Amino acid sequence: xxxxxxxxxxxxxxxxxxxxxxxxxxxxxxxxxxxxxxxxxxxxxxxxxxxxxxxxxxxxxxxxxxxxxxxxxxxxxxxxxxxxxxxxxxxxxxxxxxxxxxxxxxxxxxxxxxxxxxxxxxxxxxxxxxxxxxxxxxxxxxxxxxxxxxxxxxxxxxxxxxxxxxxxxxxxxxxxxxxxxxxxxxxxxxxxxxxx
Numbered sequence: 540x541x542x543x544x545x546x547x548x549x550x551x552x553x554x555x556x557x558x559x560x561x562x563x564x565x566x567x568x569x570x571x572x573x574x575x576x577x578x579x580x581x582x583x584x585x586x587x588x589x590x591x592x593x594x595x596x597x598x599x600x601x602x603x604x605x606x607x608x609x610x611x612x613x614x615x616x617x618x619x620x621x622x623x624x625x626x627x628x629x630x631x632x633x634x635x636x637x638x639x640x641x642x643x644x645x646x647x648x649x650x651x652x653x654x655x656x657x658x659x660x661x662x663x664x665x666x667x668x669x670x671x672x673x674x675x676x677x678x679x680x681x682x683x684x685x686x687x688x689x690x691x692x693x694x695x696x697x698x699x700x701x702x703x704x705x706x707x708x709x710x711x712x713x714x715x716x717x718x719x720x721x722x723x724x725x726x727x728x729x730x731x732x733x734x735x
Contacts, residue, residue, distance in 0.1 A: 557678045558597050558658050564590040564686055564694065565656045566703040568598070568710045570649045572642045580605045582615070582645060586656060586680060589703055590694055599658070599678050605639050615639060621654040621683035650710065653694065653702045656680035 569585035581604040588594045603618070604611045619626045619637060626648065627636035638644040659681045664672045686694070686702070694702040 557660055557676045558588060558594045558599055560658055560660055562655055562657050562684070563588050563592055563594060564653060564690065565680070566651060566653045567649050568651075568707055570645050572640070572645055575602070575604050580640060582639060582649075584649070587707075589653065590690075590697065599680060601680055612639075617683045618654065619648070621656075621685050622649065622652045624685060651703060651706055653686055653691070655684040655686050655690075657682040657684075 565586040566589050567584055568587045569583070571583045573581055573583050575581045581602050584601040584603065586599050586601060588597050603615045605615070606612065629636050629638045634647070637648040657680065658678045660676050660678050662674055663677050664674055667673055691702050698704050
């Protein structure tokens with residue numbers, strides 16, 4: 540693929556349309572342990588719509604701050620149960636349980652995993668560089684649920700045996716796992732050193 544900064548065509552393929560309100564099937568295409576503006580550890584996530592959905596391949600982002608709150612561990616627990624209702628808690632080895640403070644464990648339990656997510660569009664005001672305000676539509680995944688067996692079978696038929704497509708190139712590297720591998724994302728070749 541090439542890029543020409545002199546081209547006058549719309550490189551985004553048309554006007555932006557947010558993911559519509561309601562339930563969609565997603566998979567996690569980025570999951571990174573990082574730090575919030577207030578200094579709390581958090582997981583930065585990118586969800587990508589999958590399946591036969593008019594919004595397939597569109598992304599939305601989410602940030603789960605790792606605190607004992609409804610929007611912290613409460614939200615993370617709902618996401619984990621939507622991926623695997625039997626997921627265990629913190630363990631020294633990712634196979635022993637999910638540790639949200641370990642990049643290796645995040646890769647193993649979250650990256651590449653499918654789930655159902657309920658989207659709600661929100662209108663937000665953004666301050667522009669010139670001092671003017673602009674209203675933008677953002678979408679948020681506000682609830683999670685397990686994809687039922689029938690839904691998983693349809694996804695497996697669509698993606699050649701796996702319920703999700705391969706992870707995109709930008710999901711790989713030192714901080715990312717290898718994608719869906721029959722229940723949990725692969726962690727081969729991934730170390731747990733956080734570079735900050």
